[in-house]
Amino acid sequence: MRERAEPAECAAVVKANAYGTGSARVVPALAAAGCGTFFVALPEEGAEVRAAAPEAAIYVLDGFLPGLGDSYRRYALRPVLGSPEEIAEFARWRSGERSALHVDTGMNRLGLRMEELTALSRDDLERAGTGLLMSHLACADEPEHALNERQRERFASMRERFPDLPASFANSAGVFLGDSYLHDLARPGIALYGGASHPDARMEPVVTAEALIVQVREARRGETVGYGAAETLTRDSRIAIAAAGYADGYLRAEGIRDGHDGGEVSVAGARTPLLGRVSMDLIAIDVTDLPNVERGGRVELFGPEMLIDDVAERGGTIAYELLTGLSRRAERVYVGGADG
Numbered sequence: 001m002r003e004r005a006e007p008a009e010c011a012a013v014v015k016a017n018a019y020g021t022g023s024a025r026v027v028p029a030l031a032a033a034g035c036g037t038f039f040v041a042l043p044e045e046g047a048e049v050r051a052a053a054p055e056a057a058i059y060v061l062d063g064f065l066p067g068l069g070d071s072y073r074r075y076a077l078r079p080v081l082g083s084p085e086e087i088a089e090f091a092r093w094r095s096g097e098r099s100a101l102h103v104d105t106g107m108n109r110l111g112l113r114m115e116e117l118t119a120l121s122r123d124d125l126e127r128a129g130t131g132l133l134m135s136h137l138a139c140a141d142e143p144e145h146a147l148n149e150r151q152r153e154r155f156a157s158m159r160e161r162f163p164d165l166p167a168s169f170a171n172s173a174g175v176f177l178g179d180s181y182l183h184d185l186a187r188p189g190i191a192l193y194g195g196a197s198h199p200d201a202r203m204e205p206v207v208t209a210e211a212l213i214v215q216v217r218e219a220r221r222g223e224t225v226g227y228g229a230a231e232t233l234t235r236d237s238r239i240a241i242a243a244a245g246y247a248d249g250y251l252r253a254e255g256i257r258d259g260h261d262g263g264e265v266s267v268a269g270a271r272t273p274l275l276g277r278v279s280m281d282l283i284a285i286d287v288t289d290l291p292n293v294e295r296g297g298r299v300e301l302f303g304p305e306m307l308i309d310d311v312a313e314r315g316g317t318i319a320y321e322l323l324t325g326l327s328r329r330a331e332r333v334y335v336g337g338a339d340g
């Protein structure tokens with residue numbers, strides 16, 4: 001992503017515990033790879049990032065949260081300010097702390113509207129310690145969407161108001177939209193964790209979710225499997241039971257449900273169907289055609305064989321939700337990174 005973003009600087013978005021992957025390990029790895037700027041959503045996340053990256057610039061996307069000023073000071077966090085009230089509040093509170101200014105170009109979530117930006121003076125920005133102008137794309141993952149170009153034009157005209165301020169516009173998908181979206185600082189999140197960010201560009205898988213097989217059993221044609229007896233076996237079957245379920249963040253929607261077939265998992269490199277519903281702690285998998293599957297083996301829920309975007313889509317969601325929904329119970333094992 002750094003190379004793709006050049007000559008812009010490439011920051012890393014590590015909100016929500018680095019999209020569920022674990023900031024304490026992921027931030028030092030990103031810092032060791034040369035990343036000097038991080039974005040989080042909340043000040044408490046910023047405090048964690050500060051512990052892992054003492055020298056970095058850390059921006060808080062949700063802004064200057066009422067009543068939490070101490071954290072911004074203690075951890076040198078930079079709020080991304082998105083309304084006139086918030087700018088004024090931060091300007092009154094600060095003693096040297098820096099900030100970014102968020103302008104809205106079509107998302108209608110956070111950020112100043114054009115008329116609010118026009119009402120700001122250079123002195124106002126000075127008082128708020130503003131060092132970055134940013135906006136966020138609503139449809140970057142759909143390159144043909146007309147809103148992309150409209151937002152780019154609006155951002156360009158908003159930049160004219162304060163042309164000296166460095167600017168940041170592109171999330172992961174925005175980086176793939178073209179050079180005119182890059183500006184000075186790119187802000188990828190999902191691409192760093194292996195989520196697809198462009199229809200033609202698959203990212204390398206980063207996270208593999210696996211479950212341990214705790215039992216392999218036989219069942220007869222005509223019997224049913226799991227809650228609700230939702231699956232009826234159409235042949236004599238071998239079933240592997242693996243220790244993962246919706247309490248781990250593996251979506252119940254991956255299993256059989258009204259009007260939907262169940263999804264698949266990968267066992268020893270072969271895709272094979274789930275049987276019945278996903279329970280809280282367990283899934284059932286058809287291994288009738290896979291004679292070597294045994295207790296103690298592993299099942300891939302998503303990873304190199306089962307791409308996270310495809311698995312998410314099957315469950316009616318997006319890779320972001322699958323990653324951030326991985327629960328505490330799912331043990332994280334890190335390979336490589338800052339300390340090997």
Ligand SMILES: *Cc1c(COP(=O)(O)O)cnc(C)c1O
Nearest residue numbers: 013136171172173187188189190
């Ligand atoms: C989450 C977020 C990003 C990162 O988006 P990805 O699609 O994960 O790359 C960038 N900017 C803002 C404002 C965000 O909220």
